[in-house]
Amino acid sequence: MAIIVLNDKCKGCKLCVKACPFEAIEMVGKLAVINEKCTACNQCIPACKFDAITKTEEKEGTVDLSEYKNIWVYAEQRKGKIMNVALELIGEGRRLSREISDEAKVCALIVGNNVEALAKECFEYGADSVYMIEDPLLENYTTDGYTKVIVDAVKEHKPEIVIYGATHIGRDLAPRVAARLNTGLTADCTRLDIKVSSYMDYAIKNTTLDVSTLDPNSDDKGLKQTRPAFGGNLMATIICPKTRPQMSTVRPGVMQKRERQAGATGELIKVKPAIAKSDIKIEILDIVKSAKEIVSLTDAEIICSGGRGLGDSSGFELIKKFADKVGGVVGSSRAAVDAGWIDHSHQVGQTGTTVKPKIYFACGISGAIQHLAGMQTSDIIVAINKDPDAPIFEVADYGIVGDLYKVIPQIIEQWDNAEALYDATTK
Missing domain, CATH: 3.40.50.620 (HUPs)
Incomplete structure (x- = not known):
């Protein structure tokens, strides 16, 4: 579809220029001319009082x-x-x-x-x-x-x-x-x-x-x-x-x-x-980075995600502590975001961010197909869930059936012990 100007009808009134939201119409002499910015939105057609603008169907098969x-x-x-x-x-x-x-x-x-x-x-x-x-x-x-x-x-x-x-x-x-x-x-x-x-x-x-x-x-x-x-x-x-x-x-x-x-x-x-310079319609005065915490799920090597199994928003305090301990970032399932427990920027899945970290901890996440599609290519997947039949275990490399509020503190404790042992042996 293309927008064209009928030169024999154009009166040079500039009504079409004012109506175009994309600055796609220019005046060349006393005639309106459609430029490459045209998106065929049709706003100029009813604006013309002289029926000087129309649209035509482009012939198919013209692209070689x-x-x-x-x-x-x-x-x-x-x-x-x-x-x-x-x-x-x-x-x-x-x-x-x-x-x-x-x-x-x-x-x-x-x-x-x-x-x-x-x-x-x-x-x-x-x-x-x-x-x-x-x-x-x-x-x-x-x-x-x-x-x-x-x-x-x-x-x-x-x-x-x-x-x-x-x-x-x-x-x-x-x-x-x-x-x-x-x-x-x-x-x-x-x-x-x-x-x-x-x-x-x-x-x-x-x-x-x-x-x-x-x-x-x-x-x-x-x-x-x-x-x-x-x-x-x-x-x-x-x-x-x-x-x-x-x-x-x-x-x-x-x-x-x-x-x-x-x-x-x-x-x-x-x-x-x-x-x-006239091609650029905005002027950048300053670039200000957001003061809030920036979540970079796509670049993270370790992600600790929480889901509906957390019970409420306070569960993400434990997930944040866990992520800080292992050097990771906090992720979430869509259910946790929809419940208002955490911001959408943390969401992993088809309607969130697709990730591929070295280690993905899925804590209290059942494993809906939309979530699995966003993280199943992770190098190692560790799932923690009370339900032994949760779909997340089908893609997990390591599965822990248990209460995440008991399992995660034990992992953090063992991590501390491993760090202390490493420090002692390297002195």
């Missing part, structure tokens, strides 16, 4: 899928440090690229200012190439600035797949880029696969798809994007067969980070951005 190559991973960086999820996605992108073809590459996309040093880290975690967009105006993240330069780069270099981490920035940036490129976006994915989708696959499985647009003599290697749906009660697999690039955001902690290969190198491609 063969022009698009390689996988791009948005290597999100903050203050010169690449986010851990970006390194996970570079490893996943490398796996997917090898499934597409021997020629396909995984490319990291770095946006910022004075960030060239980060390319080395991307190469060492598996990137074949790094596209780097640098400019003083990109020093700090702004939605307008980053969206513009990424859209321009995608239009020029035509990646087949673009993947973002489902961080606060990724969730803000990805849908805006997708809208500008008129392509789809699958959010909060927990699994990505390459599927060789033949003509018959489409004909049989996608009854709403116009198979006349497909070549029966060729196979299309599309991206299968799997995410939770209906509150996490089922998993939906989504494809994007007609437009490119295929775009996804992926939850942190879901994908496996590739082992770092020290000294690995690749191709560094510097992209000169066409950006001006």
Whole structure:
């Protein structure tokens, strides 16, 4: 769908300019012109008193899928440090690229200012190439600035797949880029696969798809994007067969980070951005970190989580003491959050944070499928629960059937004894 201006009817009254919420209409001389910011929201159509603006259906099948190559991973960086999820996605992108073809590459996309040093880290975690967009105006993240330069780069270099981490920035940036490129976006994915989708696959499985647009003599290697749906009660697999690039955001902690290969190198491609201060509609005056305790579940090596079995909110005092003793952070199940016992930032699961620590302690958590999906890839799972039939024991490496209010103090006591013994033997 596209919005167009009928020049012979346009009177240059500027009513459409005032009505557009995205500043997507400009006056060129005495005529209104639709620019690339248009999202086809239709607000300008009723605003025009002269019927000079209308929408048209774009012809399907106009995208030449063969022009698009390689996988791009948005290597999100903050203050010169690449986010851990970006390194996970570079490893996943490398796996997917090898499934597409021997020629396909995984490319990291770095946006910022004075960030060239980060390319080395991307190469060492598996990137074949790094596209780097640098400019003083990109020093700090702004939605307008980053969206513009990424859209321009995608239009020029035509990646087949673009993947973002489902961080606060990724969730803000990805849908805006997708809208500008008129392509789809699958959010909060927990699994990505390459599927060789033949003509018959489409004909049989996608009854709403116009198979006349497909070549029966060729196979299309599309991206299968799997995410939770209906509150996490089922998993939906989504494809994007007609437009490119295929775009996804992926939850942190879901994908496996590739082992770092020290000294690995690749191709560094510097992209000169066409950006001006007028392209950025906000001004950053200061960046203030929250004064409250910041929970970093995705980076934690040890997580101590509490659930409904705690009985009430005071139970998290014991969980906090436990986490402090073992050098971990506090997590929770959805039931504890819904009960108002702890903030949502601590929630682990499909509707919370997906984690993959070295050790995960599940205390008083029965093990609903939504919670298991968010932590079952942990290296070691220790479950403490009164109910011997609790589902959590099916995924636990170590299970303790008992009252957590008796078991956890004993673990803390034994931890103290082990520390005292270690101190005595090392003096």
